Amino acid sequence: MQIGLRLHDSAELPLAERLQVIKAQGFTCVHMALSKTAGETAQKAALTPGYAMHLRRTFAEAGLDIAVLGNYQNLANPNPERMKEILEGYKAHIRFASILGCGMVGTETGAPNEAYRYDKEACHSEEALDVFITNLKKVVRYAEQMGVILAIEPVYKHIVWNPKRARTVLDEVASPNLQIIFDPVNLLHGDNLDRRDEVIDEAVSLLGDEIAMIHLKDYVPKEDGSGELACMGCGLGQMDYRAVLAFAKEKKPWIHATLENTVPDKAEASRAFIERIWDEV
Numbered sequence: 001m002q003i004g005l006r007l008h009d010s011a012e013l014p015l016a017e018r019l020q021v022i023k024a025q026g027f028t029c030v031h032m033a034l035s036k037t038a039g040e041t042a043q044k045a046a047l048t049p050g051y052a053m054h055l056r057r058t059f060a061e062a063g064l065d066i067a068v069l070g071n072y073q074n075l076a077n078p079n080p081e082r083m084k085e086i087l088e089g090y091k092a093h094i095r096f097a098s099i100l101g102c103g104m105v106g107t108e109t110g111a112p113n114e115a116y117r118y119d120k121e122a123c124h125s126e127e128a129l130d131v132f133i134t135n136l137k138k139v140v141r142y143a144e145q146m147g148v149i150l151a152i153e154p155v156y157k158h159i160v161w162n163p164k165r166a167r168t169v170l171d172e173v174a175s176p177n178l179q180i181i182f183d184p185v186n187l188l189h190g191d192n193l194d195r196r197d198e199v200i201d202e203a204v205s206l207l208g209d210e211i212a213m214i215h216l217k218d219y220v221p222k223e224d225g226s227g228e229l230a231c232m233g234c235g236l237g238q239m240d241y242r243a244v245l246a247f248a249k250e251k252k253p254w255i256h257a258t259l260e261n262t263v264p265d266k267a268e269a270s271r272a273f274i275e276r277i278w279d280e281v
Contacts, residue, residue: 001027001214001245001248001249001252001253001254001255001257002028002065002067002212002256002257003026003027003028003029003065003257003258003259003274003275003280004022004027004028004029004030004031004065004067004253004256004257004258004259005022005027005030005031005258005259005262005267005271006010006030006034006258006259006260006262007030007031007033007036007037008033008036008037008038009259009261009262009264009267010022010030010264010267011261011264012038012097013183014039015039015040015232016058016061016062019058019059019061019062019064019074020062021128021237021264022062022064023062023063023064023092023239024139025156025267025268025271026061026244026268026271027070027205027267028063028064029064029065029066029067029256029258030059030064030066030067030258030259031067031068031070031106031215031260032066032068032069032070032102033069033070033071033072033077034069034141034163035070035071035072035173036070037146042089042280043094043095044088044089047092047093047096048192049099050095051126052096052099052100053099054125055100056099056100056101065102065103065256066070066100066101066102066103067103067256067258068102068103068151068213068256068258069093069096069097069100069102069104069106069107069182069212069259070105070107071089071090071093071105071106071107072108072261073086073089073090073105073107074110074111074114075084075090075107075109075110075132075135075136075139076109076110076111076112076128076131076159077110077113077114077116077131078112078113078114078131079114079195081136081266081275082114087135087138090105090139090142090150091106091128091139091142091181091190093105094139094142094143094146094148095146096144097119097148098146098147098148102178102211103149103256104148104149104150104151104213105143105149105150105151106150106151106152106153106181106210106213107150107151107152107153108152108153108155108158109132109152109154109155109158109159109160109169110132110158110159111128111157111158112125112128112131112157112159113230114126118157118158119263121158123157123158123161124159124161124167125202128159128166129159129160129169132159132160132169132250133169133172136148136150136152136169136173136178137172137173137197140173140175140177140178141175143175143177143178144175144177148177149177149178149212149218150177150178150179151170151178151179151180151212151213152166152178152179152180152181153180153181153182153183153186153215154166154168154180154183154186154187154203155183155186155187156186156188156189156191157188157189161184161187162175162187162199162202163187163199163202163203163205163206163207164202164206166180166203166206166207167206167207170210172208178210179210179212179213180207180210180211180212181211181212181213181214181215181245182203182207182213182214182215183214183215183216183217183260184199184200184203184212184239184244185215185217185219185229185231185239186215187199187203188219188226188229189228189229189244190226190227190229191209191227193229195242197240200210200243200244201243204243204244204247208247208251211255212255213256213257213258214244214248214252214256214257214258215234215257215258215260216234216241216244216257216259216260217230217231217233217234217239217259217260217261217264218231218233218235218238218239218261219231219232219235219237219238219239220232220237220238221238231260231261232257232261233261233262233263233266233267233269233270234259234262234269234270234274235269235272235273236270237267239272240281241277242277242280242281245274245277245278245281246281248278249278249281257274259271259274
């Protein structure tokens with residue numbers, strides 16, 4: 001397993017310096033979302049081959065992989081004009097990724113409203129799933145043309161909220177260029193937290209072959225009765241990583257696994273925590 005972190009969770013420095021710090025902390029890859037990274041841009045017109053080559057060279061000099069290029073726009077937005085812009089944004093990121101040399105373009109799975117707001121009844125409906133699949137197919141077909149992997153991340157509060165829905169999406173789209181980012185904590189909520197191990201086992205069973213990347217973070221349940229989870233760096237909450245890491249060790253030994261919700265002065269401790277469990281499983 002190759003452990004990295006989100007670029008926007010690292011110390012805010014000029015990019016080359018930032019990458020040197022990440023490398024010195026013992027990481028081998030990053031999750032890069034240009035829109036969330038100070039000093040960078042995700043504007044469609046700016047995603048030129050020259051920009052991609054500049055970033056590719058900068059990361060190579062630092063000895064770091066770009067594990068995933070994040071593009072978290074809502075593929076279930078009900079506004080037709082906005083959806084046209086969103087689809088063009090995905091195509092721009094896919095073209096950019098093809099030159100950048102990163103592992104994949106990553107995204108989540110949206111909500112059927114313009115605010116990208118969680119509404120359980122609407123988000124978990126079959127209608128929302130149909131809309132998402134229809135728009136996702138357009139993006140995946142373009143990814144096929146450009147030789148790029150698109151990876152979706154199932155999240156309880158989004159449209160693809162459980163492993164069965166994710167399996168349905170994979171089967172409906174039916175493309176080797178569609179893969180899965182597996183974040184076990186994002187599949188959890190107060191509604192299913194008592195079945196945590198079952199949810200994780202189901203994800204591994206149904207999606208294991210298509211899991212192309214892992215996200216790792218920790219959680220504690222919020223005490224406000226909302227069912228929400230407060231997320232934090234690995235080792236600071238209640239998550240049990242053994243099943244996830246045992247799966248990776250057996251089936252995906254060199255997979256990119258990026259830490260989430262870390263802060264710069266605690267990131268190394270989270271990495272060491274995960275590495276200890278990796279050695280034990």
